[in-house]
Amino acid sequence: MARIALVDDDRNILTSVSMTLEAEGFEVETYNDGQSALDAFNKRMPDMAVLDIKMPRMDGMDLLQRLRQKTSMPVIFLTSKDDEIDEVLGLRMGADDYVKKPFSQRLLVERIRALLRRQDVIGGEVVEETEDNKVMVRGELTMDPLRHAVKWKGNDVSLTVTEFLLLQALAQRPGFVKSRDQLMDVAYDDQIYVDDRTIDSHIKRLRKKMRQADDEFSAIETLYGIGYRYNEA
Numbered sequence: 001m002a003r004i005a006l007v008d009d010d011r012n013i014l015t016s017v018s019m020t021l022e023a024e025g026f027e028v029e030t031y032n033d034g035q036s037a038l039d040a041f042n043k044r045m046p047d048m049a050v051l052d053i054k055m056p057r058m059d060g061m062d063l064l065q066r067l068r069q070k071t072s073m074p075v076i077f078l079t080s081k082d083d084e085i086d087e088v089l090g091l092r093m094g095a096d097d098y099v100k101k102p103f104s105q106r107l108l109v110e111r112i113r114a115l116l117r118r119q120d121v122i123g124g125e126v127v128e129e130t131e132d133n134k135v136m137v138r139g140e141l142t143m144d145p146l147r148h149a150v151k152w153k154g155n156d157v158s159l160t161v162t163e164f165l166l167l168q169a170l171a172q173r174p175g176f177v178k179s180r181d182q183l184m185d186v187a188y189d190d191q192i193y194v195d196d197r198t199i200d201s202h203i204k205r206l207r208k209k210m211r212q213a214d215d216e217f218s219a220i221e222t223l224y225g226i227g228y229r230y231n232e233a
Contacts, residue, residue, distance in 0.1 A: 002116055003027045006062065007037040008052040009080060017050070020105045022113075034058030038066060042139060048074045053090070061090065068094040074115035078103070097160040102196075114161045117146065138171045141219070141233045155213040162187050163206045166199075167230075170220060174232035177223055203228060 004026045008014055011032065018028040031037035033055040037049070047068070051060040063074055070194040075085055077090045079100040090098060090137060096115055099108050133145040143153040147163060150157040159167065180199045187202070203220065210217040221229045 001025060002047040003029065003030065004112065005037060005041070005046040005049040007034060007049060007055065007060070009033060009055045010052070013052075013078075017105060017108065020109065024109055026112075027076050034060060034063035034124075038063055039193070041067065045071055045073065048076070048108045048116060050076045050078060050108070050112070051095075052078045053080075061093065063104045064090065064093050064095060075113055076115070095153055097162060111161050114148070117148075135170070137172065138174055138230070139219075141167075141171055141232075143168055143171065152213045152217065157209055157213050159209060160228065162202055163209070167206060167220075170228060171232075172229035174230050175219055177227050177229045179227040183228070 004021055004043075006014060006021070006028055007018055007030075008017075009032050012030065018030050020078050021028045029040065032042065032051070033056045034051075037051075038058060041049075047118075049063075051063060052059040060077060064077075067075065069075070072094075074096045074135045076092070077095050077195075078101055079090075079098050080101050097111050099111060136143045136145075140153045143149070143164075145168065148161070150159055150164065153200065165187050166183055167176060170181060187199070207220055210219075219231055221231055
């Protein structure tokens with residue numbers, strides 16, 4: 001049973017999310033500020049942490065920075081719709097993914113499970129291979145869903161779960177257009193609405209990360225008013 005630490009100063013979120021996670025079979029520890037969480041982590045580290053960014057005593061950014069000095073456990077940020085700068089900074093500091101408030105709890109559970117699967121494989125646990133999680137090679141792109149690993153021209157590219165899912169959806173059928181609605185269905189569940197700009201923002205960050213590996217990366221094409229297409233070189 002995986003232990004999930006939930007750190008947020010909103011008691012309603014702590015109560016509702018912990019109930020959901022416990023119903024899904026997780027052991028949950030809750031903290032209402034970063035300092036309390038850090039004190040507990042120094043005694044016993046959880047398997048994963050879900051952190052709010054803005055909290056008293058120690059915010060999520062400070063807590064993440066201290067955690068990364070001693071552990072690589074998966075971390076998900078809970079962010080508000082106005083926290084885009086914090087999201088980018090958090091990912092650069094080592095967060096694995098983020099979920100925007102208000103969020104679907106089922107979406108959060110899916111993100112947690114995806115990151116724990118990746119952690120299991122990295123840690124050596126045997127996971128059954130299926131058609132959905134086989135390694136996919138598309139030209140210079142290699143994607144390993146079990147390890148949540150991406151390579152472009154042999155270079156590692158670090159993506160969030162959402163970015164990975166979007167790239168996987170596009171690359172599965174090179175040359176075919178995926179509408180924004182179709183990409184929303186891939187990245188989010190039907191209990192949460194995101195607008196077109198959210199998908200566009202994810203694609204923008206995805207391209208930026210790919211171009212850090214290859215400044216000539218152009219495999220993801222925008223078809224204005226329609227969607228996106230992956231073109232295999």
